[in-house]
Amino acid sequence: xxxxxxxxxxxxxxxxxxxxxxxxxxxxxxxxxxxxxxxxxxxxxxxxxxxxxxxxxxxxxxxxxxxxxxxxxxxxxxxxxxxxxxxxxxxxxxxxxxxxxxxxxxxxxxxxxxxxxxxxxxxxxxxxxxxxxxxxxxxxxxxxxxxxxxxxxxxxxxxxxxxxxxxxxxxxxxxxxxxxxxxxxxxxxxxxxxxxxxxxxxxxxxxxxxxxxxxxxxxxxxxxxxxxxxxxxxxxxxxxxxxxxxxxxxxxxxxxxxxxxxxxxxxxxxxxxxxxxxxxxxxxxxxxxxxxxxxxxxxxxxxxxxxxxxxxxxxxxxxxxxxxxxxxxxxxxxxxxxxxxxxxxxxxxxxxxxxxxxxxxxxxxxxxxxxxxxxxxxxxxxxxxxxxxxxxxxxxxxxxxxxxxxxxxxxxxxxxxxxxxxxxxxxxxxxxxxxxxxxxxxxxxxxxxxxxxxxxxxxxxxxxxxxxxxxxxxxxxxxxxx
Ligand code: AMP
Numbered sequence: 001x002x003x004x005x006x007x008x009x010x011x012x013x014x015x016x017x018x019x020x021x022x023x024x025x026x027x028x029x030x031x032x033x034x035x036x037x038x039x040x041x042x043x044x045x046x047x048x049x050x051x052x053x054x055x056x057x058x059x060x061x062x063x064x065x066x067x068x069x070x071x072x073x074x075x076x077x078x079x080x081x082x083x084x085x086x087x088x089x090x091x092x093x094x095x096x097x098x099x100x101x102x103x104x105x106x107x108x109x110x111x112x113x114x115x116x117x118x119x120x121x122x123x124x125x126x127x128x129x130x131x132x133x134x135x136x137x138x139x140x141x142x143x144x145x146x147x148x149x150x151x152x153x154x155x156x157x158x159x160x161x162x163x164x165x166x167x168x169x170x171x172x173x174x175x176x177x178x179x180x181x182x183x184x185x186x187x188x189x190x191x192x193x194x195x196x197x198x199x200x201x202x203x204x205x206x207x208x209x210x211x212x213x214x215x216x217x218x219x220x221x222x223x224x225x226x227x228x229x230x231x232x233x234x235x236x237x238x239x240x241x242x243x244x245x246x247x248x249x250x251x252x253x254x255x256x257x258x259x260x261x262x263x264x265x266x267x268x269x270x271x272x273x274x275x276x277x278x279x280x281x282x283x284x285x286x287x288x289x290x291x292x293x294x295x296x297x298x299x300x301x302x303x304x305x306x307x308x309x310x311x312x313x314x315x316x317x318x319x320x321x322x323x324x325x326x327x328x329x330x331x332x333x334x335x336x337x338x339x340x341x342x343x344x345x346x347x348x349x350x351x352x353x354x355x356x357x358x359x360x361x362x363x364x365x366x367x368x369x370x371x372x373x374x375x376x377x378x379x380x381x382x383x384x385x386x387x388x389x390x391x392x393x394x395x396x397x398x399x400x401x402x403x404x405x406x407x408x409x410x411x412x413x414x415x416x417x418x419x420x421x422x423x424x425x426x427x428x429x430x431x432x433x434x435x436x437x438x439x440x441x442x443x444x445x446x447x448x449x450x451x452x453x454x455x456x457x458x459x460x461x462x463x464x465x466x467x468x469x470x471x472x473x474x475x476x477x478x479x480x481x482x
Contacts, residue, residue, distance in 0.1 A: 001245060001387055002086070002102040003027035005070040006161035006193035008168040008219040010185065014063035017070040020192065020199040021051045026247055027102070027195060028074035031085035035098035037165045038065035042096045046085040067168055069161045071100035074389065075126075084126040087163070092136040097143065097164050099135075101128040102195055103157030103178045104387040106466050111153065130154065135162075144169050144218045148229035155466050157238075157386035159211075161193055167220035168193070175236040175465055176213025177386045177456055179252045183207050191219045196250040210253050213237075236456040236465040240388060242427050243377045244348040248288050253450060255431045258288050263426035264376040264418060265292025265346060272416035273297060274344060274372045278337065280304030282347040282359060289376040290346040299344060302337045304363065327358045333366035342370040345412075349377050351390060353397040356410040364411075373412040378420050378460040379403065385466075390459060420460055424452040 003024030007013050017034045032054040033046030043063050047054035051072060071086035089098035105111075108127035111134070116122065120133045134150030143164045148171075151158065157177035162169040170193040172180045183192040183200035192200060197207040211217055214230045237253055238245075242260040250257045268289065279299045281290035284307060294301035308330055343363060350356050350373075360371045379398030383390045393399045397406055407415035418426075431450045458464045 001027050001074050001389065002100075003072040003195040003199075004100040004102050004159060004161045004180070004193070005195070005199055006068070006100075006163070006168050006170055008067050008191045010066055010188055010190040013066050013068035014060045016190075016192075016203045017068040018051065018055050018060055019202050020194055021070045021072050023199040023202045023247075024072050024195055025051055027245070028072035030075060030080045031073045031082065032071065033073075033085050033087050033100075034060075034063055034068055034070040035087045035089050035100075035163055036063040036065035036068040037163055040165050042089050042098055042163065042165060044087065044089045044098065046082065046087070048080075048082055048085065067163060069098060069100050069163045069168065079125060084124045086126070086128060087161075088124070088126070088129055088132050089163075090132055090136070094136075094146075095143075095164060097132065097135055097162060099128055099132055099163075100161050101131065102159045102180075102387060103173065104385055105130060105154045105158065106156035106385050107154060108156070127156075131158075131160070143167055144216060144227070147171065148216060148227075152230065159195060167218060169219075170211055170217045172211045172213055172215055174214035174230045174233045175456070176253070177236060177238050177465075179237075179241060179246065179250075180211040181207060181252070182209055182211055182217065191224055193217070196246055196252065198247050198250050201249075207251070233465075235450075235454045237450070237454055238384075238386065238388070239424065239427055239455040239457055240349075240377070240384070240459060242430075243423070244285050245388070251434075253431075254434055255427060255450065256434060259433060260427045260430035261288035261348075261376070262292035262295075263429050264348075264423060265289035265294075266296040267292075267422040267426045268346065268374050268376050268416075268418045269293040269296035271418060271422055272374055274374075274414060274416075275342065276344045276370070276372060277341040278302045278304065279344040279346060280337075282345060282355070283307040283331070286345075286347045286376070289348065293344065293346050293374065297344075302334075304334055304337050304343060304345070304368075305331045305359065306334055307331055327355050331359065331362065333362050335366040338363060339367040340369050341367075342372070343368045344372045344374055346374050346376060348375070349380055350375055350397060350406065350410070351380055352395055353406060353409055356412070360411050370413045371411075373407070373410065373415045375415070375417040377423055378417050379406070380459050382459050382462040382464075384459050385464065386456065386458075388459070420457060421452070424455060424457070427455070428452055 005020035032051045087098040087100040105127040138146035138149040159178040159180040183205040248258040281287040381399045
């Protein structure tokens with residue numbers, strides 16, 4: 001996962017990009033970068049770590065120009081290192097271009113091999129660099145046509161912002177897997193693009209609409225225009241964005257993430273009821289689903305676990321050693337609330353099972369009498385090839401264990417997952433409900449209505465909208481990353 005941001009036509013472009021990226025920090029915490037354009041030349045600054053640490057004020061001052069793109073990264077393809085940080089910016093025979101990418105390309109290795117065979121030299125191990133090379137060798141004249149030409153050769157997920165000295169180009173892949181939104185600062189007429197509209201709130205921009213699957217938006221001195229350069233295919237928006245990844249205060253494709261999560265919790269309570277004294281969330285991502293569970297079940301909501309906000313998301317760090325340490329660092333039980341209680345714990349997903357196992361132990365050690373785990377999505381059995389970090393099937397506990405075996409492993413009294421159909425219905429319900437007069441004021445309806453068929457659910461079903469054949473070089477690339 002990653003977050004991307006773009007802004008066109010503001011004297012404080014770099015500063016606003018910095019703020020916009022800060023609001024997307026949850027999408028990637030390994031590195032951050034901004035590229036600006038002053039109309040003739042691009043300026044780049046990137047670093048490892050959180051946005052707030054990467055950009056001291058003096059660096060932002062050096063990023064001159066009225067146009068900027070930015071990126072926060074957590075690696076799913078290519079290792080966690082500065083050379084893989086984004087945006088990627090290059091000079092080539094027809095000028096300069098910078099690219100920031102959220103998603104994963106499924107044919108990147110095959111394309112890379114082909115490009116290297118004809119002489120391309122790659123600077124990084126990131127799949128995004130393939131796009132830059134394809135742009136550079138395109139024979140099209142206009143920048144947007146070169147970008148479209150490059151993207152017509154790639155497969156997979158991409159929500160992209162590209163910067164040339166004179167234009168900002170935003171593109172969402174034809175399946176619409178990752179989100180991408182358009183906003184505007186009314187006073188200055190400045191256009192903004194972001195992975196999630198929470199970026200707009202921070203800079204006082206208003207949400208205009210989502211970029212549609214397969215849409216390219218070009219912003220330059222002539223204004224904003226939109227084109228659809230790719231063949232139309234059925235939408236496959238990642239439903240895990242609603243379950244876990246996006247911020248709960250975001251609205252994506254006409255769905256309030258917060259309302260979707262509450263619906264998931266309500267559905268979970270109806271599908272898997274249990275007698276208990278309290279229902280508690282695994283903070284922070286489990287909170288809205290727990291509110292929904294408490295409301296539908298009548299079981300009182302309590303904060304049984306307190307999260308330290310001074311560590312990043314448990315799973316987001318690439319090395320296993322940091323991840324395991326992170327669970328202990330991040331959560332602490334509230335013993336007073338838990339003493340001798342039968343507790344329902346709501347989380348959004350179980351990946352490896354390590355977090356849930358530690359949480360159950362923590363709650364029992366703190367005095368809980370019974371611990372019932374409830375998960376607001378189905379068992380995660382398949383890796384994501386479109387930008388979520390779940391690399392191998394073997395690491396996913398549900399790929400080789402039944403629900404009862406997982407229950408025994410994590411030592412809960414009972415464990416139950418929301419079914420696939422109820423999950424899809426819960427998200428679609430939040431979409432339909434956003435059509436109510438009160439919601440419509442703040443939440444314009446997406447151009448293509450979402451239905452239960454609009455989603456990529458491959459991590460639960462193994463039904464991938466784009467076939468992925470692992471390339472023989474993939475192993476070699478990972479070794480190089482080390
Ligand atoms: P695990 O200990 O591997 O089972 O991780 C489960 C926890 O990781 C849950 O609390 C989820 O909220 C969180 N999680 C699930 N998927 C991801 C992801 N792709 N990136 C970061 N965290 C995740």
